[in-house]
Amino acid sequence: MTTTLTPPPAQRAGRAAKPAKAPKGETGVREATPLTYIGLSLALLFSAFPLWWMFVIASRDSAAAAARPPFLLPGGNFLANMERLFANSSANFTLGLINSALSSTILAFSVVFFSSLAGFALAKLKFRGRDAAAVGVVITMAVPVQMGIIPLLMLMGWLGWRGDITAIIVPFMVSGFGVFLMRQYCVQAIPDELLEAARMDGCSTFRIYWSVVLPALRPAAVVLGLLTFMTQWNEFVWALAVLTPSNPTVQLAINQLNESAFSRDFSLMFTGSVVATLPLLILFFVLGRQLIGRIMEGAIKS
Amino acid sequence: MTLLRRGGAPPSGPEPSGPGSRPPVGADQERLERRQTRFNHFDLKVSPYLFISPFFLLFAVFGLFPLLYTVWVSLHDWTLLGGNQGFVGIANYVKLVQDGKFWNALYNTLGIFAIATVPQLLLALLLADTLSRRIRAANFWRMGLLLPYLTSVAAVAIVFSQLFGTQFGLINYGLGFFGIDPVNWKGGTYTSWAAIAVMVDWRWTGYNALIYLAAMQAVPKDLYEAASIDGASRMRQFWQITIPMLRPTIIFTVIISTIGQMQLFTEPVIFNGGGMSGGTSGQSQTVMMLIFEEAFRFNNYGYGSAIAWTLFVLIVLFGLVNTLLSSRIKGAQ
Numbered sequence: 252m253t254t255t256l257t258p259p260p261a262q263r264a265g266r267a268a269k270p271a272k273a274p275k276g277e278t279g280v281r282e283a284t285p286l287t288y289i290g291l292s293l294a295l296l297f298s299a300f301p302l303w304w305m306f307v308i309a310s311r312d313s314a315a316a317a318a319r320p321p322f323l324l325p326g327g328n329f330l331a332n333m334e335r336l337f338a339n340s341s342a343n344f345t346l347g348l349i350n351s352a353l354s355s356t357i358l359a360f361s362v363v364f365f366s367s368l369a370g371f372a373l374a375k376l377k378f379r380g381r382d383a384a385a386v387g388v389v390i391t392m393a394v395p396v397q398m399g400i401i402p403l404l405m406l407m408g409w410l411g412w413r414g415d416i417t418a419i420i421v422p423f424m425v426s427g428f429g430v431f432l433m434r435q436y437c438v439q440a441i442p443d444e445l446l447e448a449a450r451m452d453g454c455s456t457f458r459i460y461w462s463v464v465l466p467a468l469r470p471a472a473v474v475l476g477l478l479t480f481m482t483q484w485n486e487f488v489w490a491l492a493v494l495t496p497s498n499p500t501v502q503l504a505i506n507q508l509n510e511s512a513f514s515r516d517f518s519l520m521f522t523g524s525v526v527a528t529l530p531l532l533i534l535f536f537v538l539g540r541q542l543i544g545r546i547m548e549g550a551i552k553s
Numbered sequence: 554m555t556l557l558r559r560g561g562a563p564p565s566g567p568e569p570s571g572p573g574s575r576p577p578v579g580a581d582q583e584r585l586e587r588r589q590t591r592f593n594h595f596d597l598k599v600s601p602y603l604f605i606s607p608f609f610l611l612f613a614v615f616g617l618f619p620l621l622y623t624v625w626v627s628l629h630d631w632t633l634l635g636g637n638q639g640f641v642g643i644a645n646y647v648k649l650v651q652d653g654k655f656w657n658a659l660y661n662t663l664g665i666f667a668i669a670t671v672p673q674l675l676l677a678l679l680l681a682d683t684l685s686r687r688i689r690a691a692n693f694w695r696m697g698l699l700l701p702y703l704t705s706v707a708a709v710a711i712v713f714s715q716l717f718g719t720q721f722g723l724i725n726y727g728l729g730f731f732g733i734d735p736v737n738w739k740g741g742t743y744t745s746w747a748a749i750a751v752m753v754d755w756r757w758t759g760y761n762a763l764i765y766l767a768a769m770q771a772v773p774k775d776l777y778e779a780a781s782i783d784g785a786s787r788m789r790q791f792w793q794i795t796i797p798m799l800r801p802t803i804i805f806t807v808i809i810s811t812i813g814q815m816q817l818f819t820e821p822v823i824f825n826g827g828g829m830s831g832g833t834s835g836q837s838q839t840v841m842m843l844i845f846e847e848a849f850r851f852n853n854y855g856y857g858s859a860i861a862w863t864l865f866v867l868i869v870l871f872g873l874v875n876t877l878l879s880s881r882i883k884g885a886q
Contacts, residue, residue, distance in 0.1 A: 281686045283688045283689070284686075287686050291683060291688070291694050295697040295698065298697055301755065302712075304716070317720075321723055368605075369608045378601035388608070394617075396616040396617070398620060399623050401848050401854050403615060404849070406615070406618070406619060421615075424607070425611055427612070430608050456596050456600035456604075491845075492849055505823075506707060509823055509826055510827030517715055523708070524709070527705040535696075535699075535700070535703040542699070543696065547770075
């Protein structure tokens with residue numbers, strides 16, 4: 252019921268949208284009219300404007316947000332605002348950035364690793380209870396476990412993890428969504444003969460996973476890693492519950508600015524927003540095409 | 554699958570069980586082979602379970618256990634400082650039914666869900682239809698529309714909170730040109746719903762449009778050709794072919810939106826300056842914010858758990874009803 256993956260027809264997905272279209276719609280596809288482009292431009296303007304506004308105000312002084320007519324171009328104050336941001340003692344921005352970068356990176360790798368391990372087993376190995384386990388994974392995806400947040404916090408207290416970033420890492424080191432995604436991709440992208448050949452060469456099961464399966468899963472792994480990084484970077488409820496302002500994530504640091512007396516200082520808050528958004532934007536521009544390919548390929552199969 | 558049944562002697566070596574003509578390889582080699590065989594047997598039997606165990610272990614400890622324990626806590630008078638103060642039966646649920654704040658939060662959550670989701674999905678369908686034409690630089694437009702999906706939620710909520718400011722917000726500034734007096738977005742129930750719904754839609758419309766676009770491209774083209782030969786208008790084709798063919802995808806996005814929207818938290822919290830109460834009269838407090846307020850601000854775990862479990866049941870029910878309704882409505886066509 253959720254997004255699934257199909258293996259890319261050999262590199263096609265990433266590189267070219269136009270060749271991908273050519274075989275499909277010689278007759279059925281309608282031509283674009285000027286109205287099409289006007290509509291798309293409006294949508295794009297709406298999508299991009301809040302981000303642009305964020306950069307504009309982040310690069311000006313604290314009175315800029317109230318200026319009339321409003322500024323529409325960036326100013327020269329961005330570095331000065333950055334200095335103020337990192338010097339702000341209540342926000343703990345530096346620590347927040349480190350915590351977010353660390354936890355998101357660890358989780359991206361760990362979710363890819365454990366999900367592909369389980370996905371491989373569910374797709375390609377034969378063992379008792381395999382089908383039940385595969386169904387179980389799908390069911391877990393439909394359960395809103397976030398509603399267990401109160402006992403989860405109590406559990407963190409018993410483990411002594413409250414206030415520590417261990418608490419925002421360990422519980423999320425593998426996801427049902429990831430396992431499901433990787434299983435689908437394994438089924439379609441990895442021929443049995445390949446595994447058999449490796450087995451004949453005397454490879455252990457883990458060795459097969461590591462040297463044969465994992466490299467073949469790379470396209471799906473990149474997207475899962477990106478989505479995991481993004482989700483963790485954006486995590487708010489759980490971080491707010493279990494961490495403290497003295498050891499925040501970047502989202503909590505922003506919230507701290509928003510809550511405190513600085514909340515009328517929009518250039519400071521917007522600079523914080525820029526710093527919190529920039530890593531995601533960079534990742535998006537590097538990997539966005541793959542992500543689009545994946546979202547769209549997945550949608551058809553659902 | 555033979556690869557799983559394979560005994561596993563090294564390919565170059567002879568079978569240990571081979572007929573008496575054992576080559577003179579020496580005892581060392583033989584022991585090594587036997588150990589190898591035993592390892593392979595173990596490897597084949599146990600590895601699959603080792604591979605899937607991290608997921609099921611973590612889910613059991615950090616997902617399922619807290620969820621079920623929520624029910625237990627909700628049946629007790631349980632606070633942060635005092636711990637478990639004893640079994641109280643359904644007292645917390647009785648309190649919940651009589652608690653105006655709960656009904657208000659539920660009303661807000663459902664209201665924001667409704668005014669956010671309906672326009673969002675319609676707009677996404679429209680955008681997908683536009684994107685499905687033969688356009689130049691298709692990837693550029695797609696990336697542009699997906700941009701909001703990949704930004705920091707809290708950061709963007711801050712920007713929108715400023716845009717919706719009463720005095721200095723650009724939105725009121727823009728409305729001023731049409732002679733509309735400044736709106737106190739945060740102050741009113743429906744105005745704050747609208748502001749929050751805009752934040753949610755800004756983030757998710759493009760994402761859903763891409764999903765619909767993919768589904769539209771998978772619709773067989775000859776269906777449209779046949780329809781246009783029969784003289785069906787574009788509009789009619791859209792409603793009679795595209796929408797029914799997209800049914801599974803639409804149901805999927807509705808369910809995902811339901812699960813996400815019922816837990817709406819970040820946007821309204823940031824919009825209210827980090828507070829959990831949702832404004833002076835709770836006009837934009839969602840159920841998730843109420844859970845957070847009761848459990849972690851007032852340290853009332855028992856009551857917080859009762860709300861959390863109720864929301865859990867509501868999400869599951871809502872998901873089921875959605876699925877049923879969507880398939881019923883479309884199935885009737």
